Amino acid sequence: RPAFPTKTxxxxxxxxxxxxxxxxxxxxxxxxxRDHRTMYKTYEQFxxxxxxxxxxxxxENDGDGRYSGVMMWPGSWFPYQGKKPTFVEDNNNTMPWTSxxxxxxLWIKDKKNPANLVFLHFNEPDHTAHFYGIGxxxxxxxxxxxxxxxxxxxxxxxxxxxxxxxxLIILSxxxxxxxxxxxxxxxxxxxxxxxxxxxxxGSSVFVKPNPGQFDEVYKNLKNTAxxxxxxxxxxxxxxxxxxxxxxxxxxTGIIYLLAKPGYEFWSDYIQRILDKSSEFIQP
Numbered sequence: 001r002p003a004f005p006t007k008t009x010x011x012x013x014x015x016x017x018x019x020x021x022x023x024x025x026x027x028x029x030x031x032x033x034r035d036h037r038t039m040y041k042t043y044e045q046f047x048x049x050x051x052x053x054x055x056x057x058x059x060e061n062d063g064d065g066r067y068s069g070v071m072m073w074p075g076s077w078f079p080y081q082g083k084k085p086t087f088v089e090d091n092n093n094t095m096p097w098t099s100x101x102x103x104x105x106l107w108i109k110d111k112k113n114p115a116n117l118v119f120l121h122f123n124e125p126d127h128t129a130h131f132y133g134i135g136x137x138x139x140x141x142x143x144x145x146x147x148x149x150x151x152x153x154x155x156x157x158x159x160x161x162x163x164x165x166x167x168l169i170i171l172s173x174x175x176x177x178x179x180x181x182x183x184x185x186x187x188x189x190x191x192x193x194x195x196x197x198x199x200x201x202g203s204s205v206f207v208k209p210n211p212g213q214f215d216e217v218y219k220n221l222k223n224t225a226x227x228x229x230x231x232x233x234x235x236x237x238x239x240x241x242x243x244x245x246x247x248x249x250x251x252t253g254i255i256y257l258l259a260k261p262g263y264e265f266w267s268d269y270i271q272r273i274l275d276k277s278s279e280f281i282q283p
Contacts, residue, residue: 002174004243005204008126011173012074013046016054016119020244024052026075027245030201032208032254038199046075048250053080059117060085069107069115071100076119086113097122097149105156108166122149126173134176179264185231186266187257190224191217196255200267205257218255231259 003014003021005028013026021027025048031039039045053061056068057080069087070076077090087107089100100120107115125142132138150170157163187198187205195213199206209217221233234256239246259265 004245006174007201008173009045009074012121013054015171015173016056016073016075017052018055019052022245022247023049025049025248025250027248027250028199028201028204028206030199030206031250032199032206041077043078046078047080048248050081056085056117056119057081057083066117067107067110067113067115069104069118071104071118071120072123073119073121087115087118093123097145098152101149101153101156105160105162108162109160122146126176129176134178177261179262183230183263184266185228185259185263187224188267190228191220195220198267200265202264203259205265207255207257208253209255214253214255221255221257225257229260230263231257231265233257 002011004010005021007029009026009029010021013024014021017024026046029040031045033039033042033044054075056070056076059066059068060083067087068085070085071089072091076085076088078084087110089095089103100122104115104118104120107118125139125146128142129136129139154163154168157166157168187193196207196209196217198208207217207221218233218235225231225233236246236251236254236256239251239256245251257265
């Protein structure tokens with residue numbers, strides 16, 4: 001079961017740290033910073049608590065002879081407590097998938113600092129499924145490519161005589177639900193956006209009311225949600241405990257909107273054609 005919210009950065013950092021979102025602080029792919037500006041792929045986004053470090057840092061901290069390698073994992077672009085893993089490859093979507101595997105194998109077989117922990121990330125089938133939809137021909141073709149890539153990985157592990165010397169975990173970060181054009185929620189059609197700022201992130205929206213207008217904005221959003229029946233509205237203290245996301249200062253003064261399954265928010269009605277699948281599943 002994925003961590004909630006079921007978004008890419010949230011779940012990758014949960015996997016990397018072993019902590020709930022309210023502890024590691026990554027609550028979505030896009031978030032407000034302290035000055036209420038959008039955070040995306042920023043140092044601050046992944047450093048809510050400086051005491052929290054990913055396992056690739058903890059692995060190397062645990063003693064000599066332990067080396068980590070991280071291939072394009074979200075959040076690995078930054079140092080933690082001033083350290084980066086011994087081996088790291090930043091985002092490079094032009095690198096062939098087989099080349100990524102070959103490079104991680106080289107990390108493991110490095111004569112001087114052989115990696116005993118490696119993270120390897122691919123942004124598919126997420127990217128294709130978002131654009132074309134989860135049942136599309138393009139997504140099915142991408143899934144076939146994923147299968148071939150996993151076979152290549154297994155073959156390389158065996159070829160290098162590593163199959164009896166390592167544990168391999170293959171996992172995903174979240175599921176998806178189909179979104180159709182008639183299920184786009186265009187919030188600005190129903191309430192004025194002059195009373196708040198917002199960050200749209202597919203199935204959810206972070207709303208920051210203007211000073212002195214929190215109660216008014218909350219009331220308007222609740223009335224709209226009741227009228228449409230397509231999304232829910234939460235103050236920080238109303239967020240269910242089981243989601244493990246509310247006990248963080250990053251939601252102070254924020255109203256959280258969550259679309260019902262099969263629905264999605266967009267700030268511009270035209271943009272709806274860009275995203276045909278949404279990341280959504282409540283715990």
